[in-house]
Every structure is written in C-alpha cells, then in structure tokens.
Amino acid sequence: MIELSHVSKQFGDDTAVEDITLRVAKGKFCALVGTSGCGKSTTLRMINRLIEHSSGDIILDGQAIEQYDPVKLRRRIGYVIQSTGLFPHWNVARNIGLVPRLLKWPATEITARVEELMGVLGLPVGEFAHKYPHQLSGGQAQRVGVARALAADPDILLMDEPFGALDPITREKLQDELAKLQARLHKTIVFVTHDMDEALKLADHLVVMRDGRIVQQGTPLALLQRPADPFVESLLGGLERGLKQAALTRVKDHMTSLGPTLPAQSRIPADFSLRQALSMMLRDHCDRLTVVDQGDVPIGELSLRRIVKEAQLDKVSQRDA
Amino acid sequence: MSLIDALPSPSFKRRPWHPNVVLLCLSGAMLAAAWLLSFVSVAPNRIVSGTAFGMVDAISWPGAALVSLLFIAMAALSSVPTSRHYRAMLGIIILILLLMPFGLMVAGHWLVDPSLPQARLGIGAAYWTVLFVLLLCLVELRLRLGLSRWWPTLLLAGVGIAWWGCAALWLDRLALVQEFQAREGQFYQAVGQHIALVGTAVGVSVVLGMLLAMLMRRYQRLQKIAFTLLNFLQTIPSLALFGLLLAPLAWLAANVPPLAALGVSGIGNAPALIALIAYSLLPMVRNTYIALEEVSAETLQAAKAMGMRTGQRFWQVRFPLALPVLLEGVRITAVQAIGLTAVAALIGAGGLGTFIFQGLGQAAMDMVLLGALPILILALIVDAGLGALADALRPGGQE
Known part of the structure; x- marks a missing residue:
C-alpha cells in the first residue's frame, strides 16, 4: 500500500507539487492524469526517491520511505519509463535480469525468471534474448521495459507514460495486455499518463492533477458522472463523457x-x-x-x-x- | 500551347551519367602524375642530388603502356559505379601497389650504372603522388563498399610485407634501402625507442586523463581551470616546450640526487616524456570528459531507478557506454604522440626523429625518409587498429 499525505516538492522557489494526499490500496491501479508539467511525474518519482519530497509523508507498507535505504527501496519497486530506458549495450536477457542480478540471485534462477517473463510478455526467447535494444521495435522495447520492471517480482510498479511514444495500435494492444497482466498479478500500480482514455481504461482509481495539485480523485465512473470543474470535464472529453461512461x-x-x-x-x-x-x-x-x-x-x-x-x-x- | 511544343522533339534521351566523380578525378590525377612527374631519380652517390627520369625512360614503353592501361581501367570502372566495379577497382589498386616495387627494380636495372658501387636510385614524385592518391582511393572504396576499418589495414599490411620482401631481396640499389642497410641496428633500436616513448606517454596520459576527467565531473570549478591550462599548453610549440623544460630539469637533476638516479636530466627521456604527456593530456581529458558526460541522462536515470548503486552505475552503465568515444580520444592522442615524438629526438630522447634530423643536417633526403616513413606507417597502424577497436565496442555491435 502506498500513502501520500500532504506531500509537497519545491525546486528552489518553484513549487512542483503541492499538498498531495493520495492512497493506493494494495493491488489497485492508480492513474495520475494531467497536462504536461502538472507534477504527475514528479509525484511518481518521489515514491521511489528519485526525487526527495520537501514536506509531508510518503508511507510504503506502513513505513515512511525515508527509513528505507533508497537503493533497496528501488529494487523492490518496478519502474517503467516512456523511452524504455533500456541499456543499449546489453541484450534483452541481460536487461531483464538486471534487478535479480543486483539482488544476487543465483544465475540459474535469473535465467529461469528471464525466460518466464519473456514468455509472459510474448517475446519468444530464441528470437529476442540476444537482441540489442536498437534492434527492437518500440512496442517490443516497451515489453522488455515492463519485463525488466517485473523481474524481481516487486509488489509495486511505477509506470511513467510507458506507452506514450507508441503508435495507437501498439499502444492499445499493450494496454490490453497490461490490463490482463494486472488481473493476474494484482500489483499495486501507479501509472502516469496524459491520455485520459488510457487512464479510464486501466485505472481503478483516477487522480487528476493540475499545476502541482490534485483537482479531483475517485473511481473513473465517479469522475465521469461528476467532474469537479470544467477543467476535469474537458479532460474527460466534454460531451463524449456520456459515451465514455457507457464504455465502462x-x-x-x-x-x-x-x-x-x-x-x-x-x-x-x-x-x-x-x-x-x-x-x-x-x-x-x-x-x-x-x-x-x-x-x-x-x-x-x-x-x-x-x-x-x-x-x-x-x-x-x-x-x- | 504553341506549335513548337506539339512538334515531336528530336530525342536525345540518354541514360543519366552518374560517375563516381571522386574516383574518376583521382584516377585522372594518377595518370597525369605518372606521365608528367619524375618517376625515379638516379644519383652517383649519397650527397649529390640525382638526375630525374620520366616514366618512359624508367620502365620503357611497354611498362608505361601497362601503367596507363591500369589507370584508364580504373577511370572506366569509376564512371559506372556498381558494387562489382568497386571490387574490381580494389583489385586493380592492390595490383598497382604490388607492381610498384617491380617498377623500381626495372628502373634500377636500366638506369643505374653497375660499375658505380655508390650509385643509387631515388623514388620520384610520381611514385609518391600515386601512392598517396591510391590511399585516398582506398578510403573512398572502403566507404562505398561499407567495409570495416580492418580490411584496408590488413590489405596494406600484406602489401607492406610484399614490399619489404622486394626491398630486402632485389632492391639494394634503392637509396632508402642503402640508408637502411648502413644503419640496420640503429634503425631497430630507434623504432623500439619511439614505440616505448609513445607507449609510456600515452599510457600515463590515459590514466592521468581519466583521473582528471573524473575529478572535473565532480568539481565543476576545476573544469574551467584545467581546460584553460591544457589549452594553453597545447599552444606552446613543441620545440619551445622541450627547450623550456631543459633548465628546470637540469637544475632538479643537479640538486635532487634521487631524481638524477632515476634518470632525470635536462635532456633525454625525462623532458621528452613530460612534454609528450603535457600535449597528450588535452585530447585525452577532453574526449574522456565528453564521453562520460554524453551518456544519455535517461539511461542513467533508469539505472538509478532500477536500484544500481553509484559505483555500479558508473562501471556498468556510464563507463561502457562512454568507451567508444573514450577510445577515439586514445586514438587521437596516440597518433599525435607518434608525430610529436619525432621532435623529441632533438633533445636526445632518440626515436625515429633521429634519422630525420641527421638526414636534414647532412642534406640526405633518403635518410629523412628512413625516419619519416616508419613514423607514418606506425601512425596509420595505430589509427586503424584503435579505430576498429572503438567500432567493435559500440553498444550491441553497432549504432
């Protein structure tokens, strides 16, 4: 479970995130939605301490994150980013096996885990294990990115616009697969996106942000039925709102x-x-x-x-x- | 529409002509050089400047015809550039390179008076021009055919060995060979000294350069000071730097006995190495610094997010990704040092520069060549070898 209460982040005089209170229950899928620069990625990165928050509390499984060793904390949180962030000098298998290797798993277990994950994400081992990131398509690279995040079987998954750079068809396909994966694995996921349809499709809990603040949060259906203000309503698609609700x-x-x-x-x-x-x-x-x-x-x-x-x-x- | 437009126009439709202009021009240049410049020169002894002879005098009409034919064939092939023709041109170039020593043998047989034991054959301007242009052709062909840097290197190594064989067995009339035979032991020693000086200077500056680059990444203020200082060092003429080091090092050797015991003195290896390292540091530090800084911030951020520690991020991600650019730095440094070491001969550090300066002093150009040619070859080998290594280390084999 992830709990943020009254969390703020200042960069010098600029306030990137202000007074965020948010609770993601275990096994739930929470989407942070907003226009670019609204502080959603900053919020995400504060959870694995890539960015240290300025004030407030971030609590992970009942313990404040300052009490974790940041390195150990990150190893138990899966992280997926937009441009995949794969290591260009390592092949697919080595990229996926990174965190287990950092955790000093035995080699045979790492190999088994890598092959298992490649199977789960639809990457045939024989074809892909020895390919390098620059030989992959955008969709394949993103699958590797997801596999790498899942490698050490973390309870928590942070995803920062993972499908943002993909073409619409690939994006939709990966969204469907992520939904299926989540139905099976029940990870606690925090997912950042600017694509409201993606958020509506995947999330249990939707958080709309603007200018570093939370404007509204709730289930997708609740937001669709009662948007708090015109901003949320326009983000939800204005007149299309009725149809989006029907789609859920x-x-x-x-x-x-x-x-x-x-x-x-x-x-x-x-x-x-x-x-x-x-x-x-x-x-x-x-x-x-x-x-x-x-x-x-x-x-x-x-x-x-x-x-x-x-x-x-x-x-x-x-x-x- | 006027009536003129409606009339059938006489058709001059021809296939568009897209020759490889570079190779066409180079082939033409070689043909011109072979006919117009001096082919060989013959001198009765070491000091007297020789008489120049043209191609027809040197290798007679059949020889001249064969040479012209080969260059014309190259020009013809380059006017219709296909990958097959490029390969054929590569073959012709190798053939020309292999024929070159035989041209000298024939010329030596015709032109050198066997009754004069001191008489010698000098290589003429046409030879050097053709050799240089052939190398340019090789570069162009390598790029067109997409060959790795290893190929021309291996090729040239093969040709070099063939030449060496010819020179050792049949070309004792060649001035260069005579100069070599006169000081064979000295030559090998000089090559050894040269390589040792370059190796030490580059080795030390690689280590120092990496340390300095890493310090500069940590302390931003150091960066400006260090780059200013290194840039300044680079602007001092090498000869002046050797001279400037003379006095302080001589003083140190006289007043600090342990240093003198280590071989430090105003002339010799110590000032040579210090100057070489000073010059090598700038390209080394600059490339190392840029290489390390250039690594994508996103990749490093991902490494951090995966839970890699600072050391792991450096050695497993930043360093391997920087390695190809870093090796480029080593390559530039080494090639530069090979050239600079020639000057070090002036302050008694030995090396191949010795022959250059002795030759200049005695007005014996062939002795200058005896020093300059191996330096050139050494530089080419190091350049190609390190370049190919950097290519091979690109992430995932290529990028």
Missing part, C-alpha cells in the same frame, strides 16, 4: 430478464459495454437488443430506455450517497 459499464449489469415479447433480432454478448450496445442499436436501427452468453444463448434483454434510465439512476444514487 457492462451490459450484464443492466440487462433485464427476457420479456414476454419476441426477442430482438440483434444479439450482444453480456460482457460487452453499454457503449458497444448503443453503437449496435444505432447500426441496426433498433432500440432493443438480446443479450447472449458465451454460448450465444439468450439470457436477457437490453433496451435503449433502460440504458438512458440507468445512467440517470446512477447519478441519483451518487448524489444521495
């Missing part, structure tokens, strides 16, 4: 049981999002969909009215809470 909601959570009327022609799998359901209605010119399970067996139905109303209901319940 599953069909199965809002379907009704099959009614007495004839089932609708169009069918949608239960784990699709409401956004996809809306799109299907627009495409097929209908206001009702049949919800099916993985075996294509109808299990419920979803109407346009229901989607619109559900959104309303969420809003009401939020306000009451």
Whole structure:
C-alpha cells in the first residue's frame, strides 16, 4: 500500500507539487492524469526517491520511505519509463535480469525468471534474448521495459507514460495486455499518463492533477458522472463523457430478464459495454437488443430506455450517497 | 500551347551519367602524375642530388603502356559505379601497389650504372603522388563498399610485407634501402625507442586523463581551470616546450640526487616524456570528459531507478557506454604522440626523429625518409587498429 499525505516538492522557489494526499490500496491501479508539467511525474518519482519530497509523508507498507535505504527501496519497486530506458549495450536477457542480478540471485534462477517473463510478455526467447535494444521495435522495447520492471517480482510498479511514444495500435494492444497482466498479478500500480482514455481504461482509481495539485480523485465512473470543474470535464472529453461512461459499464449489469415479447433480432454478448450496445442499436436501427452468453444463448434483454434510465439512476444514487 | 511544343522533339534521351566523380578525378590525377612527374631519380652517390627520369625512360614503353592501361581501367570502372566495379577497382589498386616495387627494380636495372658501387636510385614524385592518391582511393572504396576499418589495414599490411620482401631481396640499389642497410641496428633500436616513448606517454596520459576527467565531473570549478591550462599548453610549440623544460630539469637533476638516479636530466627521456604527456593530456581529458558526460541522462536515470548503486552505475552503465568515444580520444592522442615524438629526438630522447634530423643536417633526403616513413606507417597502424577497436565496442555491435 502506498500513502501520500500532504506531500509537497519545491525546486528552489518553484513549487512542483503541492499538498498531495493520495492512497493506493494494495493491488489497485492508480492513474495520475494531467497536462504536461502538472507534477504527475514528479509525484511518481518521489515514491521511489528519485526525487526527495520537501514536506509531508510518503508511507510504503506502513513505513515512511525515508527509513528505507533508497537503493533497496528501488529494487523492490518496478519502474517503467516512456523511452524504455533500456541499456543499449546489453541484450534483452541481460536487461531483464538486471534487478535479480543486483539482488544476487543465483544465475540459474535469473535465467529461469528471464525466460518466464519473456514468455509472459510474448517475446519468444530464441528470437529476442540476444537482441540489442536498437534492434527492437518500440512496442517490443516497451515489453522488455515492463519485463525488466517485473523481474524481481516487486509488489509495486511505477509506470511513467510507458506507452506514450507508441503508435495507437501498439499502444492499445499493450494496454490490453497490461490490463490482463494486472488481473493476474494484482500489483499495486501507479501509472502516469496524459491520455485520459488510457487512464479510464486501466485505472481503478483516477487522480487528476493540475499545476502541482490534485483537482479531483475517485473511481473513473465517479469522475465521469461528476467532474469537479470544467477543467476535469474537458479532460474527460466534454460531451463524449456520456459515451465514455457507457464504455465502462457492462451490459450484464443492466440487462433485464427476457420479456414476454419476441426477442430482438440483434444479439450482444453480456460482457460487452453499454457503449458497444448503443453503437449496435444505432447500426441496426433498433432500440432493443438480446443479450447472449458465451454460448450465444439468450439470457436477457437490453433496451435503449433502460440504458438512458440507468445512467440517470446512477447519478441519483451518487448524489444521495 | 504553341506549335513548337506539339512538334515531336528530336530525342536525345540518354541514360543519366552518374560517375563516381571522386574516383574518376583521382584516377585522372594518377595518370597525369605518372606521365608528367619524375618517376625515379638516379644519383652517383649519397650527397649529390640525382638526375630525374620520366616514366618512359624508367620502365620503357611497354611498362608505361601497362601503367596507363591500369589507370584508364580504373577511370572506366569509376564512371559506372556498381558494387562489382568497386571490387574490381580494389583489385586493380592492390595490383598497382604490388607492381610498384617491380617498377623500381626495372628502373634500377636500366638506369643505374653497375660499375658505380655508390650509385643509387631515388623514388620520384610520381611514385609518391600515386601512392598517396591510391590511399585516398582506398578510403573512398572502403566507404562505398561499407567495409570495416580492418580490411584496408590488413590489405596494406600484406602489401607492406610484399614490399619489404622486394626491398630486402632485389632492391639494394634503392637509396632508402642503402640508408637502411648502413644503419640496420640503429634503425631497430630507434623504432623500439619511439614505440616505448609513445607507449609510456600515452599510457600515463590515459590514466592521468581519466583521473582528471573524473575529478572535473565532480568539481565543476576545476573544469574551467584545467581546460584553460591544457589549452594553453597545447599552444606552446613543441620545440619551445622541450627547450623550456631543459633548465628546470637540469637544475632538479643537479640538486635532487634521487631524481638524477632515476634518470632525470635536462635532456633525454625525462623532458621528452613530460612534454609528450603535457600535449597528450588535452585530447585525452577532453574526449574522456565528453564521453562520460554524453551518456544519455535517461539511461542513467533508469539505472538509478532500477536500484544500481553509484559505483555500479558508473562501471556498468556510464563507463561502457562512454568507451567508444573514450577510445577515439586514445586514438587521437596516440597518433599525435607518434608525430610529436619525432621532435623529441632533438633533445636526445632518440626515436625515429633521429634519422630525420641527421638526414636534414647532412642534406640526405633518403635518410629523412628512413625516419619519416616508419613514423607514418606506425601512425596509420595505430589509427586503424584503435579505430576498429572503438567500432567493435559500440553498444550491441553497432549504432
């Protein structure tokens, strides 16, 4: 678990980060979002003491980070950066095995771990182990970067715009893989990005920053439903907000049981999002969909009215809470 | 549109002509040099300046025709530059290089009067020009064919050995060979001294330079002072520096016996080494400093973030990444020192410079060559060797 309370950072007279209070529970994915220069990367780097904070407390697993040896602290925190920061003079296997080597694992264990991680990240050992970073594509290099961060199996992962330099298709693919990886590994992740869609897609907890301060934080859905101010709202996409919210909601959570009327022609799998359901209605010119399970067996139905109303209901319940 | 445009224009369509202008010009220059400059000179003895002879006199019409043919072939090949033609040109260059000593043999046979035991054959301007231009051609071909620096070095080494063989067996009429034979033992000793002086000076300045560069990284203020001082040292003419060291070192040797016992004196190795090291420090320190500073901040930041300690970051990341640039510094330093050491002969440090200054004193140009040629060859070998080493050490084999 990572806790920041009233953390500030001054560089000379400039205040980069001011009074940040933030809690990332174990196994949660926290995204720091904001425009460039808003202090999100600084916040991230204070956690592994690449930058020392000026005031406030940063507590890791119940202990203030000043009490850790910075080197040992960094070895138990995985770190991924945008331009990968791979060592150009080492091959892929050596890059991935760095932290285990620093921790003096036996050679056979390091080799086994490196090969395991390369498998997990879809880098065939025979093809990639002996390649050098300059021989890799951006996406491959970033996979190596993630593998290196995971090598010593740290509980905490800090990621600083890891997919920022990739083309949209590769970026989306790596986002999906990270989501899958996280569902399996349950690391505590702090993820810095300026891409709100990426944050909405991956995060359990969203923190919007501006000018070194936290403007708003909460679950993605909560932010979408009630942005604190016009800045957050514009960051969330203004009018697109409704659709983004729909994208975070599953069909199965809002379907009704099959009614007495004839089932609708169009069918949608239960784990699709409401956004996809809306799109299907627009495409097929209908206001009702049949919800099916993985075996294509109808299990419920979803109407346009229901989607619109559900959104309303969420809003009401939020306000009451 | 006018009527003129509508008329079929006479077609002068030709394939665009894209010759390799560099090689074409160089081939032409060699052809011109072979015909216009003196091919060899013949002197009855060591001191008298010789009579110059042209190509036709030296190797007769068939020889001149063969030489011209080879240069024209090179020009023809370079006007249609393909990788096959480049390779063919490489072959011709090697052939010319190998034929060169035979030209001298033939010329010696024709022109030198066998009844005069002191008579000798001098190498003419045409020979030197062609040799120099051939080296330029090799550089161009190496780049065009994308060969590593090892290739021309190996090639030239092979040619050099062939020449050495010819010189030892059949070219005893050549002035250079006669000069060599007159002082064979002295020659090898001078080569040894030269290499020892350069090796010591470069070795010491590599260690000192690294230490200084590291100190400069730690103490920024030192950086300005040190660079100013080293730049100043570099501006003193080498001869003046040797002279300036004479008095203080002679005084030290006279007044501090332990130093005298170590061999320190106003002339000889001590001032030579001190001056050589002083000159070597600037390129060494500058390259080392730049090499270490140039390493990407991002990579070093990543190394820190992974939990590498300061020493680990230096020795495992910063230093290996700086090594190729650092070796460039060693290369520049060594080549510079090989040249400078020639001057050290003036203050009695020995080395190949001895022949240069003795030759100048006796107006015997061939003796000057006996000193200058090995210095040139030494510099070329060191340059190519260290350059290739730096290339080989680039991260991941290349970049």
